[in-house]
Amino acid sequence: MGRVKVGVVGLGGIFYGWGGYSGHLPAYPKLEDAEVVSLCDVNPKSVEKAAFWLKKTYEEEAKRMEEEGDKEKAETLREGAKGIRTYLDYNEMFEKEELDLVDIMTPVKFHLPVAKRALEKGINVICEKPIARNWLEAIEIVEAVEKSGKFFQYAENNIYSLSWYNLRKFLLSGIIGEPVAIFLPMAIGEPGGLTSFYWDPKISGGGSLIDMGVHGITSSWFLLGFDAKPVRVKSAEPDGIGIKMPERIVDGIYQKVKSEDEAHVLIEFERENGWTTVFIEASWSYGDSCPTSVIIGTKGSIEIGWEKMILTDPYGNRKEIPYWYPSFLHRIRFPEPGGYFGELQNIVKCIVGGIKPSCNEKIGAESLAIVDTAYLSEIKGRKPVSLEEFKKYALEIKEREGEKAFEVLVEELAKWRCCE
DSSP states (O other), X not given: OOSEEEEEEOOXXXXXXXXXXXXXXXXXXXXXXXXEEEEEOSOXXXXXXXXXXXXXXXXXXXXXXXXXXXXXXXXXXXXHHHTOEEESOHHHHHHHOOOSEEEEOXXXXXXXXXXXXXXXXXXXXXXXXXXXXXXXXXXXXXXXXXXXXXXXXXXXXXXXXXXXXXXXXXXXXXXXXXXEEEEEEEEOSSOSOOSGGGGOHHHHSSSHIIXXXXXXXXXXXXXXXXXXXXXXXEEOTTTOEEOSSOEEEETTEEEEOOXXXXXXXXXXXXETTEEEEEEEEEESSOOOSOOOEEEEESSOEEEEOSSEEEEEOTTSOEEEEEOOOOHHHHHHTOOOOTTHHHHHXXXXXXXXXXXXXXXXXXXXXXXXXXXXXXXXXXXXXXXXEEHHHHHHHHHHHHHHHGGGHHXXXXXXXXXXXXXX
């Protein structure tokens, strides 16, 4: 096949990123096997702005190619930029464009309808995290993928970043023995934007846990290997899931928030020959757990840093180990991209090569099942809850409520607030 034709739906913060080559926009001109042919958002100003910056970014990459003597690549980039089309309705875009891939970056509530429609039209999908607002919506996507026969990639950027790539290599080497525990504080001061949908569970499905926590869930699972099985979840003492800083500036107004701004969760993963416990802090109100990210094994530990890991052996000796770039990053002269380039390259290469992504719809759905099970644990007084128990509970809601089940589950899982 030729270059993969991409349509982007949702042109907010994750499209642009936050500097340092984060976000999807900086990565697209560097993808040799793909081109963005269309952009879609319900806001006309967002579409106009995104088209301007995408064309500008393509032009900057074209100039770099000329400086390196690759005039053919520069011309390809410029021609592609000229043909970018814009839409306000994704259904219209899917009807008019011959797309190979749709990149979904809408608010979470719209992940399900956009993904289902794309799959029905025979388009492969990459969808930002979380895959949906709750597990019931997620299994709808899983079923749509199976019915379509197309590829779906769950966009967890961490697993394509240098740190997690290197950590997984060392963990699989057995250098710290059997992994006993993983401790991941995922804490920031504010969510990725100050708009209201971040704080509205009816749109986002939850708060800091579904936003920050799902990063840690999928990333730690990746380290252990996706053949590991998540079994039980517990809202962790003493803080569990709650609201620490109840008044925030949202849409320019000081107001009380509805979603959690802190969550502390324990997850038990079964492996082929044992199990590992993962602790995740997911906070929009700064961290209050031990600030060090660490993997503890039977023969040592690995502390996780931004630019290096620190390996400690059984005798207390410590060694700093820098992260090494995979060869493809050297070739394109890309600084540490936070995994965004890697995740986009992965789905493009999978489409070209006919290879199912490893971080797929089932990983996205099960990661969300872990989040939802944590909410249920908080509701049950922070008692451990198995994923099977949660799924039975959710499926009973689906059978009882029918088409209303998605909204009902959102409301039911928000009842943790009654437990504060």
